């Protein structure tokens with residue numbers, strides 16, 4: 063019997079790096095993704111994790127429209143990297159980069175998009191591979207996260223007081239710190255983000271948009287050293303972790 067060969071298209075995997083922030087909380091003269099760590103820039107440790115990964119089809123980086131730093135980078139002209147214009151908030155930058163993936167790179171709605179902050183240089187290859195490994199048969203999407211190990215207090219709103227007081231202690235057995243990468247199908251993430259933005263819900267991570275869309279992403283436990291460089295004290299800590307991981311001498 064002559065069976066027509068069905069063309070089974072394997073969904074591709076793309077990296078999407080939000081890198082259009084200004085680093086206000088860090089307070090440096092350059093955005094924190096361009097700060098120097100052991101002779102290289104923070105963003106370089108992030109990019110090399112993805113552009114050399116055999117399972118990724120390409121990488122889109124959301125940059126400030128007037129970013130004057132990118133072109134001096136060692137990977138600025140790498141063929142696996144494509145640029146998108148960032149927006150006012152991280153969620154806008156991600157949304158713009160998703161459009162770039164679709165319109166300029168021919169990414170399909172069924173493709174996976176792995177969103178990882180440019181400010182998280184300490185992502186371990188083992189954690190990245192563990193995240194990719196669970197995508198098979200995953201119906202919603204996944205994110206790296208770490209269970210909360212400290213006691214968590216919720217503060218109460220105090221009027222005219224400089225002193226912040228405890229309102230309650232939050233049960234921590236089900237609390238996790240959300241990290242990146244966060245991985246979702248391109249079409250689903252675009253739909254969810256567009257709906258959130260249409261409702262003026264400026265989600266701080268990609269999973270929040272998926273949750274608002276009524277779905278529940280899978281939490282995958284990663285290492286706590288995958289820190290986001292946010293404040294000055296985070297930079298030497300990131301350097302320590304990169305040395306510990308053997309990625310920095």
Ligand SMILES: Nc1ccn([C@@H]2O[C@H](COP(=O)(O)OP(=O)(O)OP(=O)(O)O)[C@@H](O)[C@H]2O)c(=O)n1
Pocket residue numbers: 079080081082083084085086087088093094095124148149150151152153155156179180181182290291292
């Ligand atoms: N409009 C924005 C804001 C943030 N980001 C990126 O999203 C990641 C996480 O954001 P955050 O840590 O908040 O970075 P900044 O916005 O630069 O920090 P701040 O809020 O202190 O200004 C960073 O890689 C940042 O470059 C982005 O692409 N576009």
Ligand SMILES: C[C@](O)(CO)[C@H](O)COP(=O)(O)O
Pocket residue numbers: 152179239240241242266267268290292
């Ligand atoms: C996406 C994120 O890194 C997950 O923890 C975090 O939400 C980013 O927050 P930021 O205020 O944009 O740094």
